[in-house]
Amino acid sequence: MADGRWNIAIDSGTCIGSGVCAGTSPKYFTLDGGYGTPVAEEVDADDEVITAAESCPMEAILVREVGTDKVVAPLD
Amino acid sequence: MTTVDRGACPYPFSEAKRLDLDPEYARLRDNGELARVRMPYGGEAWMATSYEDVKTVLGDLRFSRAATLGVDVPRMTPLTQTDSTLLTMDPPDHSRLRKLVAKAFTMRRIEMLRPRAQEVVDGLLDAIEAQGPPADLVEGLALPLPITMICELLGVPYEDRDRFRAWSDAALAFDAYTPEEIQAGRDGLKAYLAGLVAKHRVEPSDSLLSELVRARDEDDRLSEAELVQFGVTLLVAGHETTANQTGNFLYTLLSKPHLMRELQDDPDLLDPAIEEMLRVTPLGAAAGFARIATEDVVLSGTLVKAGEAVMTQTASANRDGRVFDNPDEIDFHRENNPHIAFGHGVHHCLGAQLARLELQVAVGTVLRRFPGLRFAVPAEEVPFKAGRLVRGLQALPVTW
Numbered sequence: 001m002a003d004g005r006w007n008i009a010i011d012s013g014t015c016i017g018s019g020v021c022a023g024t025s026p027k028y029f030t031l032d033g034g035y036g037t038p039v040a041e042e043v044d045a046d047d048e049v050i051t052a053a054e055s056c057p058m059e060a061i062l063v064r065e066v067g068t069d070k071v072v073a074p075l076d
Numbered sequence: 077m078t079t080v081d082r083g084a085c086p087y088p089f090s091e092a093k094r095l096d097l098d099p100e101y102a103r104l105r106d107n108g109e110l111a112r113v114r115m116p117y118g119g120e121a122w123m124a125t126s127y128e129d130v131k132t133v134l135g136d137l138r139f140s141r142a143a144t145l146g147v148d149v150p151r152m153t154p155l156t157q158t159d160s161t162l163l164t165m166d167p168p169d170h171s172r173l174r175k176l177v178a179k180a181f182t183m184r185r186i187e188m189l190r191p192r193a194q195e196v197v198d199g200l201l202d203a204i205e206a207q208g209p210p211a212d213l214v215e216g217l218a219l220p221l222p223i224t225m226i227c228e229l230l231g232v233p234y235e236d237r238d239r240f241r242a243w244s245d246a247a248l249a250f251d252a253y254t255p256e257e258i259q260a261g262r263d264g265l266k267a268y269l270a271g272l273v274a275k276h277r278v279e280p281s282d283s284l285l286s287e288l289v290r291a292r293d294e295d296d297r298l299s300e301a302e303l304v305q306f307g308v309t310l311l312v313a314g315h316e317t318t319a320n321q322t323g324n325f326l327y328t329l330l331s332k333p334h335l336m337r338e339l340q341d342d343p344d345l346l347d348p349a350i351e352e353m354l355r356v357t358p359l360g361a362a363a364g365f366a367r368i369a370t371e372d373v374v375l376s377g378t379l380v381k382a383g384e385a386v387m388t389q390t391a392s393a394n395r396d397g398r399v400f401d402n403p404d405e406i407d408f409h410r411e412n413n414p415h416i417a418f419g420h421g422v423h424h425c426l427g428a429q430l431a432r433l434e435l436q437v438a439v440g441t442v443l444r445r446f447p448g449l450r451f452a453v454p455a456e457e458v459p460f461k462a463g464r465l466v467r468g469l470q471a472l473p474v475t476w
Contacts, residue, residue, distance in 0.1 A: 018418070019131075019421040020421065020424050022135065023137060025171075034414055054175055054178055054179065055178045056178075057178070057429060074182075
């Protein structure tokens with residue numbers, strides 16, 4: 001369903017270190033010093049990334065299409 | 077000479093008293109021990125008490141909640157957990173369900189409810205003021221605020237509160253009710269939510285329950301049983317926790333007048349004060365929610381074997397001196413307060429932002445409107461409930 005390349009960014013000022021992203025998708029997210037960090041900033045499109053981003057209570061995870069910068073998640 | 081095996085310690089170490097934490101937790105934590113305990117039901121378990129260990133058990137997917145479902149696991153309650161809920165799921169099932177409602181509970185969306193929470197609190201305090209002292213802040217504020225908010229969010233009629241309160245009260249007991257009464261509480265909640273789901277099917281609204289019904293009927297994203305049980309979880313977790321913590325926080329402030337004065341003199345301290353009270357106030361009467369190791373894991377130098385159960389004590393983790401300076405002191409000026417009162421990892425409290433909002437508005441408004449607030453009875457006579465999984469006041473008699 002998803003294709004292309006995505007960029008994952010976490011707003012460190014917004015992240016509260018809930019650990020939801022790293023637990024939901026350890027393949028793409030980890031905790032560094034207690035705060036969420038993408039394992040890689042650029043990844044192949046994968047719905048699991050959206051699930052993790054949409055589960056963040058702070059909406060601190062921004063997923064965009066590489067090249068177009070179109071926001072993939074979070075969407076209203 | 078033989079090694080003395082101290083064996084498993086009977087748990088709980090003592091009966092939960094008010095908001096006190098048994099000193100045994102601090103001893104275990106500060107010794108760097110993973111405790112071995114014998115739970116009231118289901119046998120022996122490991123118990124994590126340090127910040128690092130608790131966070132590992134909560135955040136590491138090698139510790140499973142799903143593996144506890146329908147199993148005679150170590151626990152506080154006489155009954156095993158037989159219904160699959162958000163709290164007994166692991167990813168990816170857990171992610172599939174949580175994602176359906178996560179948007180409604182983000183910081184941004186919950187902040188939009190602040191005016192409504194303020195309106196509800198204002199109305200409740202108007203009634204208390206009109207009636208005059210003494211008043212009970214549990215019945216008058218701590219209970220009706222979160223019940224109103226979660227009812228409106230979910231689409232549950234507020235008029236039904238006495239019915240679901242009674243079931244919820246029994247469902248969250250360990251020895252305050254008989255096993256039959258606890259089961260009847262669980263069954264009552266399920267039947268009630270099943271009825272509400274049917275109503276939302278016929279008359280949809282923009283509430284969360286209607287949204288979940290649509291997710292089931294239009295997109296088949298969850299089963300009927302998951303839908304009903306999701307409703308139960310949101311309704312119970314949505315009010316029990318905050319209702320009890322609101323009373324507990326006010327009890328703390330009224331018991332420690334210097335803290336109350338500090339907060340009244342500087343209202344900007346409200347948010348950090350709520351975070352600090354979240355850190356130091358043990359909501360759980362005892363460690364709950366066992367997890368089962370799905371492979372061998374070493375915690376604090378102790379091997380937890382695959383298949384063994386681990387309990388977590390977050391209140392103890394929140395007072396770990398390796399993370400918090402003067403951990404037993406209530407300090408509204410902490411620079412860094414990474415408490416895990418809302419848990420950690422995939423089960424990090426879905427309603428955390430709503431709870432924060434309700435606590436901030438309730439505590440902040442009470443202190444502003446009743447500057448002379450004090451207990452209407454001697455502090456030691458303020459009654460706490462007993463035999464329940466969460467700590468809370470039976471009543472909070474105050475005067476002003």
